[in-house]
Amino acid sequence: MEDHRKTKKTITLNLLWFFGISTCVKLLLIPSYHSTDFEVHRNWLAITHSLPLSQWYIDKTSAWTLDYPPFFAYFEYILSFFANLVDPQIVDLEKGLNYKAESVVLFQRLSVIVCDLVLLYGVYRLSKNFFVGFKERVLLWVLVVWSPGLVIVDHMHFQYNGFLLGLLMLSISYLMEGRDLMGGTYFAVLLCFKHLFAVAAPVYFVYLLRHYCWKGFVKGIGRISVLGAVVGAVFAAAYGPFVHHGQMQQVIRRMFPFGRGLCHAYWAPNFWVFYILLDKGLAFLLRKLGLNIPVPAASFTGGLVGDSSPFAILPQVTPLTTFVMVLLALSPCLIKAWKNPRPESVARWIAYAYTCGFLFGWHVHEKASLHFVIPFAIVAGNSLEDARHYFLLSIVSCYSLFPLLYEAQEYPIKVLLLLLHSVLMWHGFSAQFTKDATAKATVPAKKTSKQVGLKGSSGATVEKGGFRIGWIGRCYLFGLMVVEIWGQFLHPYLLGDKLPFVPLLLISTYCALEIMYSWIWQLRQIMVSN
Amino acid sequence: MEKKERKKVQILKLETESNNLDDISCLFFQKGIMGSFLLISIFSLLLRVAVSLHSYSGAGSPPKFGDFEAQRHWMEITTNLPIKDWYFNTTNNDLSYWGLDYPPLTAYQSYFHGLFLKYFDPNSVSLFTSRGYETCFGKLLMRWTVLSSDLLIFFPAVLYFVLVYYGGTRSGLNKSDVAWHIAYNCISLGLTLGAVAAVLSQKDLLACVLFCLSLNHKQEIGSRSSFEGVLKTSDVCSVIPYVLLTENLRAGNLLSQIRLDEDCDNVFSRKFAEGARLRVLSESEIDLRSSFEEVVNMMHYQCLTTLIKGWKNNDLAMVTTLAQQMSAYYAPAFFSHLFGSCLRRKNPLLEVFKLGLAVVGTFAIVWWPYLHSRDAIFGVLSRLAPFERGIYEDYVANFWCSTSVLIKWKRLFTTHSLRFLSLVATILAFLPSMIQQVLAPSSKGFLYGLLNSSFAFYLFSFQVHSAAASARNLVDYGIAWCVLYVSNAFCIVLYVSSSVS
Structure with missing residues (x-):
C-alpha cells in the first residue's frame, strides 16, 4: 500500500511537470491570433450575466447567439461572475460587443488554461489505473497534455475543447475501470455541455446496455432504471429550467442550425x-x-x-443522409460492442465513432478531428500498428488545423508545434518499441494484437520491433510537405491571386485521404480484434 | 489491451518508479545526438517564436524608441547608403540617431537583413521616412531575421561543438542535453562556439577565421543583470550541489537569451552601456545594493571555481560560463593555445605564419571597404563601442567594486593609476593559463584557459557593465521567465538523472 501511494505521488508530480511546461507555452501564446470564437464566448459571458435565464436562448443582440447546450451556458454563467470582477465591460451586452481590451483577452485565455485542469485530471485517472510502464505513461502525456492540436484550437484559435475532452477522458477512464454508471453519467454531462459529442452516444448506449444492464431480468431492469434515472437527472438539471419556461423548441432550434451547409467554409478533410x-x-x-x-x-x-x-x-445530400451514413458506418462497431463488450476496447470504439461522425457528418468543422485523435491516444501505445497509425493520423489531424491560423505571425508557431509533436512522438514510440524485451516482460498481452494485423500500407517491419512508418507513410508525409510548400510559397509565387481556393482544397483533399484510410484501418482493427 | 491483467501486474510490480527519471531522458534522448538536437532546437525555437509575440523594448516610445528601432535603423542605413558612408556622419546619416557602432560584420548582417526587409516591406527600411516604423508586419519581419540568424549560425555551431566535444565519449549522449541547453542566441557566440569546436578538432585555421569573425561581429555581449544576481543569492547562501549551480547559471543564460530575443539580437549590450553611463552620471547610484549584488556575483564565481576543482566533469562549467563573456575575453586563450600548438609542429614558423595570415586575411576581408585610407579605418574604429564609451569609464568592475567596501580604491589612487592597476591585474590573472598553454597545449587546458581568461577580464578589467533590471522589465519578462524556469528545472531533472546513471 505504501508503494501504491508512492506511485500515485510520482505520477502526480511528473504529470504536473508536463502540465506546467505546456501551461508556460500556453501563457506565452496569450497575445497570439484568436478567431471570432473568442467574441462568441465573450458574448455568451455577457448574455448569461446580464439576462435572466429565460432570455438566454432568445437573445439576438449579437450574431453569435448561444448555441451550446445549457450546461455550457451555466458554465459561462459561473465564469461571468469572475469576468465581472475583472472588468465589468466584458459582461456588458451592448458595450462589450467586440471588446478587445487586454483584460478580456487575459481573462478568457486564462479561463481556458485553468479549465484544462479537467483534462489533466482525466489523464491522471487514466495513467494511474491503466498505464503501468513509465514510458507508456509519458507517451500518453506527450500525446494528450502536449497535443499541438489542442494548443492550436484552444489556446490560439480559442475554444474550450481541452475541458470537454477532459470530461470525455474521465468518462472513458471510468468505463475502462468497469464503473459503467459513472462513465455513463460523465458522458451525459458532457452531452449537456456540447451536443456534438453525441456521435458516440450509440456506442455508449449499446455498450452500457450490454455490459452494465444485461445481467439477468430482475437485475437488468434494476440497472436500466438506475442508469436511466441518473442520465435523466443530468438532463433534467440541464434542460429543466428551459422546459419550465416552455422554450425547449427554441433551445433545440438554436442548438441544431441545419440552415448551415454540408461543409464548413473551409472543408473539413472528410x-x-x-x-x-x-x-x-x-x-x-x-x-x-x-x-x-x-x-x-x-x-x-x-x-x-x-x-x-x-x-x-x-x-x-441532406442532413438525414449524413445521419444514416454515420449510423451505417458505426454499425459494425455497435455489433462488435454488443457481441463482446470489453472495457479495454471502449476507447477504441469511441474514437471510431467520432471518426465516423467526422467523416460523414453534416457541417463538420475541422476542429472536430480532436474528438478522435485525443481518445485514440489512449490506445496509441498498445501495439506497433497502433503507434504507426496514430503517428500519421495525429500529424495529419494537426496539419488539417493549419488553415485556422492563417496569419503570418502564427505561421512559425504552428509549424514548430507540429514538428515538435512529430519528433516527440517519434522518440516516444521508438523508445517504447525498441526495448522489446522489457516490454514483453511487463505487458505480455501486447503481443496478441501484434500478430493479428500488419499495417496494410507500410512495409512489414514488425519482426524487427523498431518503430518505422514504412515507405508509403514516408511518401505520404513527403507529399504533405509538398502540399504545404505549394500552398504557402509556390502557389502565390507562380499563380498570384488566381485560383485562391486551390491550396485549401489541396490540404482538405490530401488530409481526407489519410482520415479515410484511418477510418478503414480502425474499422478493420475493430473487426479482427476478439 | 488486457487492461485488467495489466492492473494486476501493476500491483505486483511497481516497476520503474525508482528509475523513472532514467526513463524520461531515455525517452527524449534515445535517438542519439541528432535526435536530441532536433528536439531541443525545435523547442527552443518554439519558445523564441512564442516570446516574439510579445512586445519589445522601446515600442511606441518616440523620439528614440528603443533597441528595436536601433536595429531597424541600421538596416535602413546599410541598405540605402554606400558602404563607405555607413560609419560617418553625412547629410543622410545622422550618427546621433542610433549611429552604427558595432564592427563591420554586424553592419553586413544588418545589410542582409535589410535586404530581406526591403524585399517584403520596402517602407520599413526607406531612408528617413521609416524612423519609428512600427507595424505588425515590420515587427514580424524583424523577429524573423533574428530567428533566421539563430537558425543559420548559432544552432549549427552548437551542433558542431557538441558533436566534436561529446561525440567521441560513450557518456556523451547523456551529457548532450546539458550542452544543448546553453542555447544563447548571439551570432557572435555561435561563431565563438564554432571556433572552440574547431580548436578541439584541431582545425586551427578554421578556428582562427571563426574567432576573428566573432571578434568582428561585436565586441561584447550582455553578460548578466543584477536580476540574475538576486536569483543566485539563494544558491550561494544555501550551499547546494555544484550541478544546481551550473543549472542556475544556465537559467541566467536562458534569461538573457530571451531578453536578447526581445531586444532583437545584439543591441542588448548597448542597453548595458547606456545603463552604465547613466550610472556614472550620478556617482551615488553605485549604491550599496548594487555593490552587494556584485559581491554576490563574485562569491558565486568563487564558489564556482573552487567547486570546479572538486568536480570531475568540470569542463561543463566552462562551457556554461563561456557564453556569458565577451568574445574578446577569450582572445588570450585562443592565442596561447594556437600559438602553443604551432610550436609543437614540425615547422613552427610556417605554422605561425599561416595562422597570422588567416587572422590578417579575415580582418582584411571584413574591413575591406574601409581599408583604402587611414581616416576611414580610424573613423570606423572611433565608432566602435569600447573607444567611444571609454574603456576607462569610471565604472568600477566586479573585483574593484566588491572590494571597495573595504578599500576605497578611488580615494587611494587616481583614475589613471587605477586603469594601470586593473590592466596589470587582468594580465596577471590570465597569464598562468596562457603560459601553460604555450608550453603544453591541450584540449582540456584550452577550455580551462577560456574560463580563466574570461574570469580574468570579468573580475579585473575596467569596463564590465552590469545593468540593473528595472521594475518594468520584471513585469515584462515575468511570464517569459516563468516558462524558462520551469523548462530549466525540467532539464535539471534530466541532467541529474543522466549524471546519476
Missing part, C-alpha cells in the same frame, strides 16, 4: 470532399462532352436554400 470533387469532375467531363449541365445555384457552405441542390450531377 468524405464529402471526395463527393464534391467527384461531382465537379463529372460535371466538367460531361460539359466537355457537350452535355448541357446547369451550374448549381446553391453553395456547399451556404446551407439548404429551398430545393436547389449544390450538386450538378450527384444526388443531393
Whole structure:
C-alpha cells in the first residue's frame, strides 16, 4: 500500500511537470491570433450575466447567439461572475460587443488554461489505473497534455475543447475501470455541455446496455432504471429550467442550425470532399462532352436554400443522409460492442465513432478531428500498428488545423508545434518499441494484437520491433510537405491571386485521404480484434 | 489491451518508479545526438517564436524608441547608403540617431537583413521616412531575421561543438542535453562556439577565421543583470550541489537569451552601456545594493571555481560560463593555445605564419571597404563601442567594486593609476593559463584557459557593465521567465538523472 501511494505521488508530480511546461507555452501564446470564437464566448459571458435565464436562448443582440447546450451556458454563467470582477465591460451586452481590451483577452485565455485542469485530471485517472510502464505513461502525456492540436484550437484559435475532452477522458477512464454508471453519467454531462459529442452516444448506449444492464431480468431492469434515472437527472438539471419556461423548441432550434451547409467554409478533410470533387469532375467531363449541365445555384457552405441542390450531377445530400451514413458506418462497431463488450476496447470504439461522425457528418468543422485523435491516444501505445497509425493520423489531424491560423505571425508557431509533436512522438514510440524485451516482460498481452494485423500500407517491419512508418507513410508525409510548400510559397509565387481556393482544397483533399484510410484501418482493427 | 491483467501486474510490480527519471531522458534522448538536437532546437525555437509575440523594448516610445528601432535603423542605413558612408556622419546619416557602432560584420548582417526587409516591406527600411516604423508586419519581419540568424549560425555551431566535444565519449549522449541547453542566441557566440569546436578538432585555421569573425561581429555581449544576481543569492547562501549551480547559471543564460530575443539580437549590450553611463552620471547610484549584488556575483564565481576543482566533469562549467563573456575575453586563450600548438609542429614558423595570415586575411576581408585610407579605418574604429564609451569609464568592475567596501580604491589612487592597476591585474590573472598553454597545449587546458581568461577580464578589467533590471522589465519578462524556469528545472531533472546513471 505504501508503494501504491508512492506511485500515485510520482505520477502526480511528473504529470504536473508536463502540465506546467505546456501551461508556460500556453501563457506565452496569450497575445497570439484568436478567431471570432473568442467574441462568441465573450458574448455568451455577457448574455448569461446580464439576462435572466429565460432570455438566454432568445437573445439576438449579437450574431453569435448561444448555441451550446445549457450546461455550457451555466458554465459561462459561473465564469461571468469572475469576468465581472475583472472588468465589468466584458459582461456588458451592448458595450462589450467586440471588446478587445487586454483584460478580456487575459481573462478568457486564462479561463481556458485553468479549465484544462479537467483534462489533466482525466489523464491522471487514466495513467494511474491503466498505464503501468513509465514510458507508456509519458507517451500518453506527450500525446494528450502536449497535443499541438489542442494548443492550436484552444489556446490560439480559442475554444474550450481541452475541458470537454477532459470530461470525455474521465468518462472513458471510468468505463475502462468497469464503473459503467459513472462513465455513463460523465458522458451525459458532457452531452449537456456540447451536443456534438453525441456521435458516440450509440456506442455508449449499446455498450452500457450490454455490459452494465444485461445481467439477468430482475437485475437488468434494476440497472436500466438506475442508469436511466441518473442520465435523466443530468438532463433534467440541464434542460429543466428551459422546459419550465416552455422554450425547449427554441433551445433545440438554436442548438441544431441545419440552415448551415454540408461543409464548413473551409472543408473539413472528410468524405464529402471526395463527393464534391467527384461531382465537379463529372460535371466538367460531361460539359466537355457537350452535355448541357446547369451550374448549381446553391453553395456547399451556404446551407439548404429551398430545393436547389449544390450538386450538378450527384444526388443531393441532406442532413438525414449524413445521419444514416454515420449510423451505417458505426454499425459494425455497435455489433462488435454488443457481441463482446470489453472495457479495454471502449476507447477504441469511441474514437471510431467520432471518426465516423467526422467523416460523414453534416457541417463538420475541422476542429472536430480532436474528438478522435485525443481518445485514440489512449490506445496509441498498445501495439506497433497502433503507434504507426496514430503517428500519421495525429500529424495529419494537426496539419488539417493549419488553415485556422492563417496569419503570418502564427505561421512559425504552428509549424514548430507540429514538428515538435512529430519528433516527440517519434522518440516516444521508438523508445517504447525498441526495448522489446522489457516490454514483453511487463505487458505480455501486447503481443496478441501484434500478430493479428500488419499495417496494410507500410512495409512489414514488425519482426524487427523498431518503430518505422514504412515507405508509403514516408511518401505520404513527403507529399504533405509538398502540399504545404505549394500552398504557402509556390502557389502565390507562380499563380498570384488566381485560383485562391486551390491550396485549401489541396490540404482538405490530401488530409481526407489519410482520415479515410484511418477510418478503414480502425474499422478493420475493430473487426479482427476478439 | 488486457487492461485488467495489466492492473494486476501493476500491483505486483511497481516497476520503474525508482528509475523513472532514467526513463524520461531515455525517452527524449534515445535517438542519439541528432535526435536530441532536433528536439531541443525545435523547442527552443518554439519558445523564441512564442516570446516574439510579445512586445519589445522601446515600442511606441518616440523620439528614440528603443533597441528595436536601433536595429531597424541600421538596416535602413546599410541598405540605402554606400558602404563607405555607413560609419560617418553625412547629410543622410545622422550618427546621433542610433549611429552604427558595432564592427563591420554586424553592419553586413544588418545589410542582409535589410535586404530581406526591403524585399517584403520596402517602407520599413526607406531612408528617413521609416524612423519609428512600427507595424505588425515590420515587427514580424524583424523577429524573423533574428530567428533566421539563430537558425543559420548559432544552432549549427552548437551542433558542431557538441558533436566534436561529446561525440567521441560513450557518456556523451547523456551529457548532450546539458550542452544543448546553453542555447544563447548571439551570432557572435555561435561563431565563438564554432571556433572552440574547431580548436578541439584541431582545425586551427578554421578556428582562427571563426574567432576573428566573432571578434568582428561585436565586441561584447550582455553578460548578466543584477536580476540574475538576486536569483543566485539563494544558491550561494544555501550551499547546494555544484550541478544546481551550473543549472542556475544556465537559467541566467536562458534569461538573457530571451531578453536578447526581445531586444532583437545584439543591441542588448548597448542597453548595458547606456545603463552604465547613466550610472556614472550620478556617482551615488553605485549604491550599496548594487555593490552587494556584485559581491554576490563574485562569491558565486568563487564558489564556482573552487567547486570546479572538486568536480570531475568540470569542463561543463566552462562551457556554461563561456557564453556569458565577451568574445574578446577569450582572445588570450585562443592565442596561447594556437600559438602553443604551432610550436609543437614540425615547422613552427610556417605554422605561425599561416595562422597570422588567416587572422590578417579575415580582418582584411571584413574591413575591406574601409581599408583604402587611414581616416576611414580610424573613423570606423572611433565608432566602435569600447573607444567611444571609454574603456576607462569610471565604472568600477566586479573585483574593484566588491572590494571597495573595504578599500576605497578611488580615494587611494587616481583614475589613471587605477586603469594601470586593473590592466596589470587582468594580465596577471590570465597569464598562468596562457603560459601553460604555450608550453603544453591541450584540449582540456584550452577550455580551462577560456574560463580563466574570461574570469580574468570579468573580475579585473575596467569596463564590465552590469545593468540593473528595472521594475518594468520584471513585469515584462515575468511570464517569459516563468516558462524558462520551469523548462530549466525540467532539464535539471534530466541532467541529474543522466549524471546519476
